[in-house]
Amino acid sequence: MMSNDERLAYMAEQIYRNFAAQGRDMAIASTVDHIVSFWDPRMKAQAFAMLDDPAVRLSDGARAVFEKLRIETGAVG
Template sequence: MSSPDRLVMMANQIALAFAAQGEDRAVPQIADHIVAFWDPRMRAQIDAHVAAGGEGLHPLAAKALAKILAAAA
């Protein structure tokens, strides 16, 4: 499994863990988790994956990552 695939899997697992709370609560919590626990190299790799289309990301993970990117801009 390549690194982007592994990061997609990890982001999707986080999204699934928070999904039961509903999108409005889950997306910020997913974003907070990624910001708090992923190192900068992981974040840079997933950011590049999102910029390339974000293939395979759970919709909640994709929204959380978009929120992180928007906050960084």
């Protein structure tokens, strides 16, 4: 079973994979839109914390999504 951090990263990756047929850029954008609409502030903050933690291994998709999410929401990097 996954840890909570792993599960959050997995969720982002899973959303991204379901948008993948749109092409990478659109898929990332759609995933970010989805997260903005459905994730609470704590989950978004947790995502940013994982971005900043060198010990956390994120998939390329999840990392790209979280990075764009941080820019879109104006969160401090």
